[in-house]
Structures are given as structure tokens and as C-alpha cells.
Amino acid sequence: MEEQSSEPEIARPTRSLAAVTAQLLVSGGPFEMETAEVGGVATRVWKHAPPHMRAVIESSLEHGEATALVYGDERLTHSAFYRSTAALARRLIDDYGVAKGDRVAIAMRNYPEWVIAYFAATAIGAIAVPLNSWWSGPELEFGLTDSGAAVLVADRERIERLGGALERLELPLIGVRTEELPEGARSWDAVLGTVACDQRLPEAEPAPDDPCTLFYTSGTTGRPKAAVGSHRNLATNIVSGSYSRFRSLMRLGLEMEEVQAYVDGMGPSVVLCVLPLFHATGAQTVMLPTLANGGTLVLMYKWDPEEAMRLVERERVSAITAVPSMIAQMTASPRLGDYDLSSLMMLASGGAPAAPALVSRTRRSMHEMLLGQGYGLTECSATATTNGGSDYLLRPDSAGLPVATVDIAIFDAAEQELPPGEIGEVWIRGPGVVHGYWQRPQATAAAFSGGWLRTGDLGRLDDEGFLYIVDRVTDxxxxxxxxxxxxxxxxxxxxxxxxxxxxxxxxxxxxxxxxxxxxxxxxxxxxxxxxxxxxxxxxxxxxxxxxxxxxxxxxxxxxxxxxxxxxxxxxxxxxxxxxxxxxxxxx
The missing domain is CATH 3.30.300.30 (ANL, C-terminal domain)
Structure with missing residues (x-):
């Protein structure tokens, strides 16, 4: 597709942030907030967010025969997804003795089994431990040992990489999509067995602030650290994503009712998951909101720009969140014009900042759609600020505005808050900030204090509250x-x-x-x-x-x-x- 000779005209916001925010946060509305005590700190939270991951998977029954997961030619409805999750949850308890607080490690590509294993573990109060599928054998072994995993769900490649470590660890293994298994391991199909039509989740009572996940993030010492995420941390993203989309559209002059009618008219989202699920962005800002809202999650085995465009056309994908390099490869593809991408309504970048030049290139080479990006860390459950719509086009170098439940402040080395325009370390406070690092008390004390997360990033705020990341404190x-x-x-x-x-x-x-x-x-x-x-x-x-x-x-x-x-x-x-x-x- 040839690039146009000039930039499309940018529609400037017609409503102030204060006016939009006041309308969005009205009492009784979907974005109503309340105050909860989280870790001894009074925290603004979404009043209508799901209380835990169990409630998210239970909501799948409401979506019935709508498609939940697509992988290649495989399709799983929301009701079938629920039944498989419930069956695995039962087997984890009955066959493997998994109890509340036990760790269930997941090491595989973006397969439907990844999603099922994640929800099965968290629905019974266990802690899901997504391991980086790109890790080498010793790195995977470290993650299993450090987390104290009670059981491992892994695919063929990860099993092969671990090799003799599995015998040393004496860890129960559920093998996914592999015919060869170590002695004592069981295949996914053998563990699930026949899934009954009336299969239901076993009894469990997770609380909003119970530990739910251990997502590993590297530390400056060179050893990965696991961020201890709670059910509340993750469920927050479900509402925050909708809030950000409403805020972007209402800034253009639409009323809240008009945005709701527009969203309802589009129907459930079909989201192409191009990011690995072991990343906080892939699992928490892509997978969770999509399934919680009754949408369809289209999984890719690995990134390929032409395959992504083929899936957009075949599945009528409406949204993609990708790292900037992926977007750059799509827009630069010589086959961009060969596919019908008209269903794509939202293209967002996450995981790394997008260069302003990439934003311009995307607007020139693709049809009109909602563009945006977000900023966050694993330690704040992936989402702290978002920048979308006309705000993003006017400020492509900004990480955006904090979502309503989040506070962003800039501090100097003496921990004094700085005024707008001054550069210092970015601190984040809100319901997405995790409990700390797994078995790392010193690292936890260094990064978390009084509800605040010290990000290690250098940034500044402008007079309207837009955040700009300018460098990294950490190496x-x-x-x-x-x-x-x-x-x-x-x-x-x-x-x-x-x-x-x-x-x-x-x-x-x-x-x-x-x-x-x-x-x-x-x-x-x-x-x-x-x-x-x-x-x-x-x-x-x-x-x-x-x-x-x-x-x-x-x-x-x-x-x-x-x-x-x-x-x-x-x-x-x-x-x-x-x-x-x-x-x-x-x-």
C-alpha cells in the first residue's frame, strides 16, 4: 500500500479532561470508584471490577456459545472454555493436591491450554506462575525452584529444554501437545479425561487481595524477581481498559451514552493476541479484558506480520496490542494491501514506547482507527497510564494520562515531589501495584513504600497531567x-x-x-x-x-x-x- 503524501488531519479534543472525567466517574455508573484498604493503605478502586479471577471465569457461562479462544483451526466457546477450566481445576485438587496459595507453573507458547491452566489455578486460590517461554533450561529451572512450584504445565519445547532438571526437581508434570513424556508425567488429555457437560468449578473462596500470580521480571542484580500480583491487581485492568477507551472517545465530544451505543453496536471484541501470555501486558491487558467482556481471543504461536494480517482478515479482528517493532513490521510489509484489514478498529502499542515517527507512518499506511499506547510495569500490573485517540496523535511522545484509580508523581533523589516540567523518578500508586517481590524482602522494601511503587524510570508531567518517560534510572x-x-x-x-x-x-x-x-x-x-x-x-x-x-x-x-x-x-x-x-x- 502506497503512503499518502500528507498526514491525515488530526481531530483535536473538544472537551476538557475535567469535564470528561467528571461524567465518567459519576456515582452509579460503570466507572464508579470507592475506597478500599489495600495493604494498610486507603486506595481508590473500581467499585464494579470483578472481585477475583474466579468471578471472571464464571462469567464465561453468561457468554455461552460465543467463541472464546481461537488457535489455528481450533475454536473453543466460552462455555467449553469454562468446562475445561473447571475440569482441570478439579484435577489439580484431586490428583495433585494443589491447595490455596500453592504455585502452578505454566511454561509454554500461546496455546489455549495456557489460558485454561491460568484460570484453573487462580479460580481455586492457587498462584499461577507464568514462566518465560524464551528462557533457557537453567533459567526455567531457576523459576521453578524460586517459586516452589507444586506442579508444572509445559509444552514439548520447554520439557526438552529442562531435560534432566525435571528429575532433579521431582516436580509433577502435565505435558501439553507432546507425545513424548518423561517417566511419571501425564499428558494434558489424560489429566482432563472426559469433560462432563455439567462440569463446575470446585468450591473455593479467593479474596480480592489474595496472591494470584507470580510474573517474573528481571532485576538489576541479574536474577529475575517474581512480582506477587493479587486478584484485585489483575481485575483492575478489566475496568481500566474500558475507562481509557471511553475517555479517548468522549474527549472528541461524544456523550457517554453515545460511546456506549457505539461499543454495544460493535459487539464483542475480537482481539489478536500477538504478545506472549507470560508477559504482564499479554496476560493482563490483552487476555483478561477480552475474555471477561465476552470477546474472542485469537492466539498466535509466534509473531509473523503476514500471518497476523491473514488472521485479521479471516477472524475479522477488531483490536491488536503489540510492541512497536511488530507494528513497524506490519506497516512496512509489501503485502499490507493484499489483506482486508477494515475490521481493525484499534491498534495499540505496549511493552515499549513507540517512536512518534512510527505513529505517523501507521496513520499514512493504514485506514483510520483508534491508535494508542500505554505505560506500566509488571509491578503495577501493566497499566498505569494510557494515551489514545486524538490525545495520542497530538502527543505521540507521551505515555499518556493516569487512569482514574492511579496516582503518578515525580520525585527527586531526596524523595521530594517535583512540580510539572521537572524530571525525576516516576512513582505510581493505585490498585494495580503488586504486593512486592516473592521472597525478596530487601528488593521489596527498596521498590515499594506506603502504597507507592518506585519505577526506576525517569520522567516528567506536563501541566495537564500527561506523563513523559525520558530515560531509565535502572540499567x-x-x-x-x-x-x-x-x-x-x-x-x-x-x-x-x-x-x-x-x-x-x-x-x-x-x-x-x-x-x-x-x-x-x-x-x-x-x-x-x-x-x-x-x-x-x-x-x-x-x-x-x-x-x-x-x-x-x-x-x-x-x-x-x-x-x-x-x-x-x-x-x-x-x-x-x-x-x-x-x-x-x-x-
Missing amino acids: MIIRGGENVYCAEVEAAVHEHPAVAEVAVVGIPDEVMGEEVGAVVRLLPGRELTGQELAEFLEPHLAGFKIPSRVHVVTGELPRNAAGKLLKKHLKREYGWSADEEGPAGVP
Whole structure:
């Protein structure tokens, strides 16, 4: 599809934020708030949010024979989804002795079984532990050991990666979509057996603030940390998503009743899930709202821009949330005009900020639709601010406005709140902020205090409350939506016998946002190429963490008086700064 020669005209907001917010938050409306005590802190919460994940899966019965899950040629109705979830929940209790608070690990691709296992565990008060399916065997083993998982639900690839670790862990295993199983493991079909037409969930009474999930997020020490999410944390997103969509449309002058009529007229959403479900964004802002509202979740095994467009056409997909690199690949595809994408009404980016140039390119190459992006962390259940509609087009470099239940503040190093325009650390408070880190009391104390989450991101607020993220306090790279912490990669590189020291940095990249780069100093008399280093790291790190650009040096790396590596100096020296073009590849 050829790009148009000029930008489409941007419709400017016609109603003030104050007027829209006052109408949305009216008493008795769907976005009514109330105050609840969460962790000893008075917190604004959505009054009409589901109380727990059990209520979400029970609502599937209300949607009956409408399609809930699509994977390839497989289709599962909401009622069948409920029955399979209820059957697995019963087996977890009866066959595996899973009780309230026990951890159920899930390690697989985006299969329907992932969704069923997640809801089966959380519906009975157990804690779902989504493990990164890109992790290597040792990384998966760490997650299982750290979480103290009582049972593992995994597909063939993850089982193969774990290898002998499964025997060492003596962990019950339910194998998904695999014919070969280790001794003692059972297949998914054998565990579920015949699912009765009147199958119902076993009795359980989860509370809103009970632990519900452990989503792993890397830490600056290089060891992943698990954020302890509650039922309330996750259920908050179901209402927050609707609130943000209403706010964007009402800013254009529509009344609340008009927006509701528009949403009702569209029918249940059909959402293409292109993000991995082990990510907070994929599970909490894509999967949960879609199923809770009676929509259809179309699952992809792995990202492929042409396959995504084919699914949009075939399933009449109405919404996609993707990382910016995925959107860039779609809009740049030479086959963009070969597919009927007219059903697509909303295209949002998450997981990493989208460059303003990408917003312009999307508007030129695709039909009119609601564009937007959000900002959040695993530690705040993925959603803190949203930027959509005309606000996004006018401020594409902004992370948006906080949802009504969230407070955003900017603090300096002395923990003094800063006025609009001043840059400092972004702090978040609201019902999405998790309980802390699993078995990490010191890390929890450092990041959470009095209901506030210290994000480690640098940002500023403008006079209207729009948030702008300008940098990161923590040493982190975001590659295609995946968080890569330099300390973890540096520790792995240091394991190579030829390496004396290493500095890992983020390199700006148009497609992935950032690539992983490394400057390596070798020990005297040793030799090492970038390819040899990549091969060495492959068994130890997930592929997205392995440096794609490596510069080998013999001299000392630059450090300051305190001994800290001067990474900005290195990025400038090797042309890896944002305003300079980096090396073409691995030397």
C-alpha cells in the first residue's frame, strides 16, 4: 500500500479532561470508584471490577456459545472454555493436591491450554506462575525452584529444554501437545479425561487481595524477581481498559451514552493476541479484558506480520496490542494491501514506547482507527497510564494520562515531589501495584513504600497531567518489548574464560527499539569473536538477551573515579548513541 503524501488531519479534543472525567466517574455508573484498604493503605478502586479471577471465569457461562479462544483451526466457546477450566481445576485438587496459595507453573507458547491452566489455578486460590517461554533450561529451572512450584504445565519445547532438571526437581508434570513424556508425567488429555457437560468449578473462596500470580521480571542484580500480583491487581485492568477507551472517545465530544451505543453496536471484541501470555501486558491487558467482556481471543504461536494480517482478515479482528517493532513490521510489509484489514478498529502499542515517527507512518499506511499506547510495569500490573485517540496523535511522545484509580508523581533523589516540567523518578500508586517481590524482602522494601511503587524510570508531567518517560534510572534495555538487564548479560559474558571485563549497553534500533551491544576486553593473549561469544552464551541466556553487536578491545574500559563503567562514553566511541549510526553487525 502506497503512503499518502500528507498526514491525515488530526481531530483535536473538544472537551476538557475535567469535564470528561467528571461524567465518567459519576456515582452509579460503570466507572464508579470507592475506597478500599489495600495493604494498610486507603486506595481508590473500581467499585464494579470483578472481585477475583474466579468471578471472571464464571462469567464465561453468561457468554455461552460465543467463541472464546481461537488457535489455528481450533475454536473453543466460552462455555467449553469454562468446562475445561473447571475440569482441570478439579484435577489439580484431586490428583495433585494443589491447595490455596500453592504455585502452578505454566511454561509454554500461546496455546489455549495456557489460558485454561491460568484460570484453573487462580479460580481455586492457587498462584499461577507464568514462566518465560524464551528462557533457557537453567533459567526455567531457576523459576521453578524460586517459586516452589507444586506442579508444572509445559509444552514439548520447554520439557526438552529442562531435560534432566525435571528429575532433579521431582516436580509433577502435565505435558501439553507432546507425545513424548518423561517417566511419571501425564499428558494434558489424560489429566482432563472426559469433560462432563455439567462440569463446575470446585468450591473455593479467593479474596480480592489474595496472591494470584507470580510474573517474573528481571532485576538489576541479574536474577529475575517474581512480582506477587493479587486478584484485585489483575481485575483492575478489566475496568481500566474500558475507562481509557471511553475517555479517548468522549474527549472528541461524544456523550457517554453515545460511546456506549457505539461499543454495544460493535459487539464483542475480537482481539489478536500477538504478545506472549507470560508477559504482564499479554496476560493482563490483552487476555483478561477480552475474555471477561465476552470477546474472542485469537492466539498466535509466534509473531509473523503476514500471518497476523491473514488472521485479521479471516477472524475479522477488531483490536491488536503489540510492541512497536511488530507494528513497524506490519506497516512496512509489501503485502499490507493484499489483506482486508477494515475490521481493525484499534491498534495499540505496549511493552515499549513507540517512536512518534512510527505513529505517523501507521496513520499514512493504514485506514483510520483508534491508535494508542500505554505505560506500566509488571509491578503495577501493566497499566498505569494510557494515551489514545486524538490525545495520542497530538502527543505521540507521551505515555499518556493516569487512569482514574492511579496516582503518578515525580520525585527527586531526596524523595521530594517535583512540580510539572521537572524530571525525576516516576512513582505510581493505585490498585494495580503488586504486593512486592516473592521472597525478596530487601528488593521489596527498596521498590515499594506506603502504597507507592518506585519505577526506576525517569520522567516528567506536563501541566495537564500527561506523563513523559525520558530515560531509565535502572540499567535496562528494552528489545522488542523484552526487558534485558545489563548486569545479567554481563555476568554471563564474564563466565567466558577469555573475558576480562565487559560493558553491555542498549543500541538504538529502528525495528526492535534497542539491540543488545557489548564491549568486551580480553585477557592478555586470548582471542574471541562475536560469533564465538554468542555460541558460548546460547545455553545460558534466552536468545533476546545475547548481544547482537560485539566490539572486542584490549585496552581498559573507561571508568569514573568510583570505578563505575562510563557506558555513555562507550556508546559515543563506537557510534552506538541515538544520534549516530552503529556498526552493521557482529565483527
